[in-house]
Each structure stands twice: as structure tokens, then as C-alpha cells.
Amino acid sequence: MKRIVIIGSSGGNLYNLGGKDPQKLLGEIRTQAESAGFEIAAIQFVAAQGSMDSAGKETSSAVYSWDEAAGAPVISFTGTLEECNQHVRSTDEQWADELRNGRVDGLISMSADPNRANEQIIKAAVEKKIPIVGTGGTSMALISAKGAHVILTSGTTGTTNRTRAISFVTAFAKHWGISYRPMIGDTKLAGAVSDSPWKRINIRGIMMSSLPGFIALALVLALSKIPGLDMLSGVFDVLIKALPVVIAAIAAKQVSDMEEVSVVAGVLAGVLSMDGGIIGGMIGGIGAGLLVNVLFRKCIEWKFPTTTVNIIAGGVSGLVAGLLVYYLLAPIALQAGEWVKVLIEGAVSYSPILAGLIAGLLIWPAIIGGVYHAAILPIVLLEMEKTGNSFLGAVDMVGLVMVSAGITLANIISPRDKSEATVATPGFLINMGFGTFVEAAYPFMFSNKMVFAGAIVSSGIAGMMVGVFDVRGTAYVPSVMAPLLSNNMLGFIVAMASGLICSLIITLIANQIAKKKNVRPTEENVSA
Structure with missing residues (x-):
């Protein structure tokens, strides 16, 4: 396993391009190094609380080192910039010896100081012809001038933590003849021949x-x-x-x-x-x-x-x-996009009431079956692109959000069990306050067939009212704001109310029936 050492500082220009967040900067290098099978042997990184272009000796700073046990960069020393540089110099000779003894294979330099803080390790890298990659125009120019074996050098302008890390590791991998695919998130970035x-x-x-x-x-x-x-x-x-x-x-x-x-x-x-x-x-x-x-x-x-x-x-x-x-x-x-719009408008023009009814009846099975976000939401957005609101967006609000709000409200007013009121309350508030979280109704729908059927019926009725008033609107906004974003404020209010009230009444009835079924066996036992 190839072992690399990271040296440098948060830099001047680098500070504004990732250097002010050393954990993220160094963490990205760690991620890419692990993807290539490289081991980080050490880190000597000075992070100042400001760009090195304007920092002074008294600027608050920290030294990041490598914690082998944790497998992560950690702060090993804090103080002024001068004190941190002095601390790095105290360990510089140690890692210079590691290079001379052949226990380090590569060096990553980011805005390093080859004449002072990192002088000894750079000297050792020059002597042993250790491959060096790095950024920082002035720093890398000085390192190259010392006769170092630089295989990749660049300024920091236009770079990011990820692109720098990938560049470093790619250069090492090619130099050593090692296969490497950069790590992006939880997957490896593919080359030109891969379908990743x-x-x-x-x-x-x-x-x-x-x-x-x-x-x-x-x-x-x-x-x-x-x-x-x-x-x-x-x-x-x-x-x-x-x-x-x-x-x-x-x-x-x-x-x-x-x-x-x-x-x-x-x-x-x-x-x-x-x-x-x-x-x-x-x-x-x-x-x-x-x-x-x-x-x-x-x-x-x-x-x-x-x-x-x-x-x-x-x-x-x-x-x-x-x-x-x-x-x-x-x-x-x-x-x-026009075809989608024409299709929706054609269905609504043929029979707005029928179109609303069908959309309302199907929207709950669609979201439960995972079809909503894959098919219906893109259509809603295509509609909104043209007019700023949507027929299916209105059905979403009245058939999903308001029906979910009605079911959860019923379980606050008259739950089958007192504990259900606690579960229902956050769902009701989120649906009314933010126009989302229709899944809050799932526990009550899946545990009672009458509530489930009531949700679909209520959504169908509410969707039909959308067609009656020819409403265009949107969900994902507070319920009190939704009518203001529609083309028919009064009609949208009526449609929203129909979905909420209908589902509320059906759920209240279903809860009462469920309560009686649970009480009857107990009463018979008492009589006996």
C-alpha cells in the first residue's frame, strides 16, 4: 500500500476555495486516497482564521494532524500563526526521516512553506525523488526550483476540494500504475467506458x-x-x-x-x-x-x-x-412539453368534473404505489412552467394534503386510542402549515379499511370540485396561502374544504365503529 503525507496551509487564494474548512478539504483527500488504496501516513496542515494574504503572526490558527486510530484529520495544536508554524517545524524533521527511510511514497503539498515550516520534509523529498503533487502557484514554483520530482502542479484558481483531491490521487495512480476510479458520494466515478x-x-x-x-x-x-x-x-x-x-x-x-x-x-x-x-x-x-x-x-x-x-x-x-x-x-x-399540456387541457376541456374526479380517485393509489413523484409531479411542473399553477397541482392540494389533514384532525378530535392523537397532531400541523407530509395519514389508513376507502372517496370528491370550479393551483405551500396562488380563490377554498371535511367525517365514523367493536367484548365479560 502506497503511503502519502499531506503538508501545507489554508493558503491565500486556497482559503477562499476550501482552505477555510480544513476538515472538508482534508476529508476529501482521505476519501479519494482510500478509493485508490493509498494510506495517509501523516498530515502537517496549518489552518489560519483568515487568508494568508492578510494574516499576520498573531492570527489565530490551528495545526491539523492525522489520527491513525480514528482514520481522520484532527486538531493537534492551536495558537497564533507563528506558534503553529513553530509547532510544525518541530515535527518536520521527524517526517523528513520517514521519507529518507523509505516509509513514505508520495507527498501532497497545498500552499506549503518550503523555506521554513516545511523545509526539512521538502529537502528529504528532493533527495529521495519522492513524487510530489500540489497546488499553490508560488509554493509549487519554489518546490520545483529546489529540484523536486513534481508530477502535478497547479494554482488554486478555479479548483474545488473534490477536483483537487481527484487530481492529486489520479496523478499518483498514473505514476505508480495503479487502477483508480474517483469516489463520488457512495459510488466511484466512472471512466469513459463505464455506465456508472x-x-x-x-x-x-x-x-x-x-x-x-x-x-x-x-x-x-x-x-x-x-x-x-x-x-x-x-x-x-x-x-x-x-x-x-x-x-x-x-x-x-x-x-x-x-x-x-x-x-x-x-x-x-x-x-x-x-x-x-x-x-x-x-x-x-x-x-x-x-x-x-x-x-x-x-x-x-x-x-x-x-x-x-x-x-x-x-x-x-x-x-x-x-x-x-x-x-x-x-x-x-x-x-x-406542449404535448403534456395539450393532453391535460384536452381532458379538462372534455369534462373538467370527470377529469377532476378521476385524478382525485387515482392520486392516493399513485402516491402509495410510488408513481406520484415519478410521473405526476413532473407533469405538475410542466403545467406550472406554462402558467405558474396546475390542474393536477390543485388536485394534489385538495386530494392529498387536505384529505390527510382531515384524517389526522379526526384522530386528534376522537382517536380510537389516546396515543393516536399524539401521532396525528404533528401531521395535521405540517399539512396545514406547509402543504406537505401527506404520509402522516398512512398509519390510520393502513390500520382501518374504512379510513383508507374514505381517503380515496374524499379525494375523488375534492378533485371533482376542482373540475367544477376549473381550478389551477399548487401544493407544497401553507394551506392559507394556497388559494392566493390559484386562478380561482373561492373555488379552491371550496375544493379544499370538501376534501378536509369529507375525510374528517368518514374517519370520525370509522373511529367510532372501531371503538364499539373494542368495547363490546369487554361489556359481555362484565355481564357474565
């Missing part, structure tokens, strides 16, 4: 993460209807155009997970994919995320400086994916 990045494509996850953007759109739409705030209609138009960018950035981040690099790639792809709507943004973002992984690895293999690697991986990936959508796929993606 494709496995991280999760349409449901992308849509759920993008939901706050759509809710912001709905809020602006509602505010623009208030007299005197009609100027916000222009903001609404801007937000609609921005939604593909939001989707693309999230898609690229989830597929690549290369921190800021993937976000930049996603934003670039999203800006160029705006004409394709949110479907175009998703395609552009996914493409950017896939390309980030491929280009990043190739640039590292070609020994490009880390800063250049990040620029190419983030910039070129976003441009290529975005231009592909801009010139080829945008019309197709936009038309796909």
Missing part, C-alpha cells in the same frame, strides 16, 4: 430538487395580481425563462457531483437550453454532467494543470451540451 454516470440520472430527484423554483414562480404570479404590484408580471416572465437553468444546474450536479464545476456546466447548458423549456434544460443538464466526468478524467490523464482541468470540465462541458440542445433538441423538447 448514467445510473446517477434520476428524473424524480431532479424534479423534486427543482420544486422550490416552481413555488417561487407561483408566489410571484400571486403577488402580481395584487393591485399596485402588477409590475411583477415582468418578473414572472423572467422566472419562467430561468426554470430550465435551475433544472439544468441541478441535473448536472446530481449526475456529476463535482461540486462547483458541475454547477457551472449545468448553468451554461441551461442558459443555452432555455428555448427547450424544462425538458430541454434537463437534457442539457444531464448531458453537461456526463461530459464533466469524461473531460475531467481525460484532462487529468493528459496532465493538464488542475485549474485548466476545471475550466475545461466545467466550461466546455456546459457549452457542448447546451449547444446540442440549442441547435438540435430544443424544438423537440419544447414540443414534448
Whole structure:
């Protein structure tokens, strides 16, 4: 097993690019080293409470060392910057001897001080021709000038904790002829011939993460209807155009997970994919995320400086994916979104009451069966992209949220058992206060068939009322705010009330029947 030593400091520019959070910076190196099968032998890292560009001798600082037992970096000394540098110098000779004795195979340097704090270990690395990788323009230039065997050097501009760590370990792995795939989250980043990045494509996850953007759109739409705030209609138009960018950035981040690099790639792809709507943004973002992984690895293999690697991986990936959508796929993606909208509008136009009834009856089986987030939520967001609210979004609020609120309220008022009131109360408050957590009704639905059937019937009735009043709205907002975000405030209030009251009454009846069944055997025993 190859053993590496990490030396350096939180640096000047590095401080603003991860150095101010040493645990995360060093932890990322540990993660990638473990993925390659390398062992961290030691850490000598000085972390100042400010950039080294402006820090002085009296700046509060800490020294991070490697705790072999815990397998993690820990603070071993605190004091002023001068005291911390002196502490590092006291252990520098020890690890210099380790290098000379052949017990260290590689050195990672990040904004190190080769003339003072880290002088001895650098001398030993030069003598033994130990391969060195690192960042910090001035620092690495000084180390190279001493005749060190530097196999990767770069400034810190444009880098992140993850991309630096992957660059370091990739350089070592190639130098030693060791197979290595970077660790991203709980999975290893694939090379150009592997399909692992494709496995991280999760349409449901992308849509759920993008939901706050759509809710912001709905809020602006509602505010623009208030007299005197009609100027916000222009903001609404801007937000609609921005939604593909939001989707693309999230898609690229989830597929690549290369921190800021993937976000930049996603934003670039999203800006160029705006004409394709949110479907175009998703395609552009996914493409950017896939390309980030491929280009990043190739640039590292070609020994490009880390800063250049990040620029190419983030910039070129976003441009290529975005231009592909801009010139080829945008019309197709936009038309796909239009087809969904036309399909919904066609069903509602044919019979809004029937459409609402069917949607209401099916929405509970859909969410219980795991179909809601995979199929219905994307359709809701596609509707909202066009108008800021949604027919199915309104059914969601009245058929799921309000029905769940009604079931939990019934179990607060008249529970089958006193303990159930304690379980029901948080669920009711969250549903009413935040427009989410419909799962709070599950314990009561799954334990009583009448409550389960009542939930579906109540949802069907509430959905039918959505059709009667031709309501468009959204869930995931406080219940008192939801009518304000709809196209028909009074109609939405009636539909919401119908779902809550109907489920409340049915659950109260079901609880009373259940209580009588439990009491009857006891009464017979008493009579006997």
C-alpha cells in the first residue's frame, strides 16, 4: 500500500476555495486516497482564521494532524500563526526521516512553506525523488526550483476540494500504475467506458430538487395580481425563462457531483437550453454532467494543470451540451412539453368534473404505489412552467394534503386510542402549515379499511370540485396561502374544504365503529 503525507496551509487564494474548512478539504483527500488504496501516513496542515494574504503572526490558527486510530484529520495544536508554524517545524524533521527511510511514497503539498515550516520534509523529498503533487502557484514554483520530482502542479484558481483531491490521487495512480476510479458520494466515478454516470440520472430527484423554483414562480404570479404590484408580471416572465437553468444546474450536479464545476456546466447548458423549456434544460443538464466526468478524467490523464482541468470540465462541458440542445433538441423538447399540456387541457376541456374526479380517485393509489413523484409531479411542473399553477397541482392540494389533514384532525378530535392523537397532531400541523407530509395519514389508513376507502372517496370528491370550479393551483405551500396562488380563490377554498371535511367525517365514523367493536367484548365479560 502506497503511503502519502499531506503538508501545507489554508493558503491565500486556497482559503477562499476550501482552505477555510480544513476538515472538508482534508476529508476529501482521505476519501479519494482510500478509493485508490493509498494510506495517509501523516498530515502537517496549518489552518489560519483568515487568508494568508492578510494574516499576520498573531492570527489565530490551528495545526491539523492525522489520527491513525480514528482514520481522520484532527486538531493537534492551536495558537497564533507563528506558534503553529513553530509547532510544525518541530515535527518536520521527524517526517523528513520517514521519507529518507523509505516509509513514505508520495507527498501532497497545498500552499506549503518550503523555506521554513516545511523545509526539512521538502529537502528529504528532493533527495529521495519522492513524487510530489500540489497546488499553490508560488509554493509549487519554489518546490520545483529546489529540484523536486513534481508530477502535478497547479494554482488554486478555479479548483474545488473534490477536483483537487481527484487530481492529486489520479496523478499518483498514473505514476505508480495503479487502477483508480474517483469516489463520488457512495459510488466511484466512472471512466469513459463505464455506465456508472448514467445510473446517477434520476428524473424524480431532479424534479423534486427543482420544486422550490416552481413555488417561487407561483408566489410571484400571486403577488402580481395584487393591485399596485402588477409590475411583477415582468418578473414572472423572467422566472419562467430561468426554470430550465435551475433544472439544468441541478441535473448536472446530481449526475456529476463535482461540486462547483458541475454547477457551472449545468448553468451554461441551461442558459443555452432555455428555448427547450424544462425538458430541454434537463437534457442539457444531464448531458453537461456526463461530459464533466469524461473531460475531467481525460484532462487529468493528459496532465493538464488542475485549474485548466476545471475550466475545461466545467466550461466546455456546459457549452457542448447546451449547444446540442440549442441547435438540435430544443424544438423537440419544447414540443414534448406542449404535448403534456395539450393532453391535460384536452381532458379538462372534455369534462373538467370527470377529469377532476378521476385524478382525485387515482392520486392516493399513485402516491402509495410510488408513481406520484415519478410521473405526476413532473407533469405538475410542466403545467406550472406554462402558467405558474396546475390542474393536477390543485388536485394534489385538495386530494392529498387536505384529505390527510382531515384524517389526522379526526384522530386528534376522537382517536380510537389516546396515543393516536399524539401521532396525528404533528401531521395535521405540517399539512396545514406547509402543504406537505401527506404520509402522516398512512398509519390510520393502513390500520382501518374504512379510513383508507374514505381517503380515496374524499379525494375523488375534492378533485371533482376542482373540475367544477376549473381550478389551477399548487401544493407544497401553507394551506392559507394556497388559494392566493390559484386562478380561482373561492373555488379552491371550496375544493379544499370538501376534501378536509369529507375525510374528517368518514374517519370520525370509522373511529367510532372501531371503538364499539373494542368495547363490546369487554361489556359481555362484565355481564357474565
